[in-house]
Amino acid sequence: MKARILEGKTGIITGALDENSIAWKTAVKAHQHGAKILLTNAPVALRMGKVQQLAEQLETEVIGADATSLEDLGKLYDAAEAKFGKLDFILHSIGMSPNVRKEKPYTDLNYDWMFKTLDISAISFHKMMSLAYKRKLMKEWGSVVALSFIAAQRSFPKYGDMSDAKALLESIARTFGYYFGRDQKVRVNTISQSPTPTTAGTGVDGFDQMLKYGEVMSPLGNATAEDCADLCVLLFSDFTKRITMQNLFSDGGFSSVGASPEILGTR
Ligand code: NAI
Numbered sequence: 001m002k003a004r005i006l007e008g009k010t011g012i013i014t015g016a017l018d019e020n021s022i023a024w025k026t027a028v029k030a031h032q033h034g035a036k037i038l039l040t041n042a043p044v045a046l047r048m049g050k051v052q053q054l055a056e057q058l059e060t061e062v063i064g065a066d067a068t069s070l071e072d073l074g075k076l077y078d079a080a081e082a083k084f085g086k087l088d089f090i091l092h093s094i095g096m097s098p099n100v101r102k103e104k105p106y107t108d109l110n111y112d113w114m115f116k117t118l119d120i121s122a123i124s125f126h127k128m129m130s131l132a133y134k135r136k137l138m139k140e141w142g143s144v145v146a147l148s149f150i151a152a153q154r155s156f157p158k159y160g161d162m163s164d165a166k167a168l169l170e171s172i173a174r175t176f177g178y179y180f181g182r183d184q185k186v187r188v189n190t191i192s193q194s195p196t197p198t199t200a201g202t203g204v205d206g207f208d209q210m211l212k213y214g215e216v217m218s219p220l221g222n223a224t225a226e227d228c229a230d231l232c233v234l235l236f237s238d239f240t241k242r243i244t245m246q247n248l249f250s251d252g253g254f255s256s257v258g259a260s261p262e263i264l265g266t267r
Pocket of ligand 1: 066
């Protein structure tokens with residue numbers, strides 16, 4: 001029988017929009033592993049997406065919350081506490097850039113939009129952790145995970161100001177991870193995932209080419225949304241109790257390759 005490594009655990013999963021979402025796959029797998037989950041997404045996503053369908057499947061509910069709003073997050077945590085008491089895990093699976101969406105070049109950003117990008121895609125992670133920390137919402141050895149991309153370290157021009165958001169997101173994980181670990185024994189990590197065909201992913205100009213490039217650069221091929229979900233489940237579990245403040249690459253080896261024969265045309 002398959003081991004259920006999240007038996008008895010409870011958590012919040014953000015960002016499940018449709019079946020392609022990494023958060024959707026993670027919620028399904030975490031549930032299969034025995035976890036009880038509260039789902040949340042932005043109010044607009046509740047109207048446009050399919051998250052209610054997922055909630056029915058997992059016999060749970062969805063709480064609408066804009067992750068940039070401390071008030072909304074407070075209400076989300078009230079609901080989570082009423083349902084579960086303290087939590088074992090939280091997944092931050094949220095990203096959006098108006099500049100990328102409207103194809104504004106990086107050399108000519110709209111700065112109001114850039115603030116939005118940073119707030120939605122990175123500072124919301126700080127807000128979620130700060131509120132949870134102050135309320136002592138997480139159990140000891142709890143786990144907080146956010147999803148990142150290698151544009152935090154390397155230049156991917158079409159990824160625009162999302163690159164800056166991901167660099168900030170990873171820094172917040174390290175910096176908050178210190179306090180969360182020292183004071184409450186809570187882990188904080190990011191997963192840097194391969195390009196993945198989701199609503200957010202395919203919204204980046206040149207996504208198909210990035211997907212193909214990743215496929216031939218990575219010795220194991222691109223990591224899929226399922227692969228990422230498996231790693232999330234592992235990071236929520238007790239098997240990774242002392243892994244914290246890390247950025248783990250779920251990328252088939254892409255981040256360690258300089259050039260591949262396929263790219264050089266030498267094969
Ligand atoms: P997705 O489009 O399915 O998920 C993004 C989610 O963010 C949506 O559910 C959306 O409603 C939510 N969101 C946007 N603004 C919000 C707000 N203000 N408050 C609350 N939620 C909000 O796409 P995907 O790919 O599953 O994205 C999940 C995470 O994975 C994001 O952080 C993304 O940057 C990251 N990621 C995605 C990759 C890809 O190629 N798809 C690669 C590496 C990382």
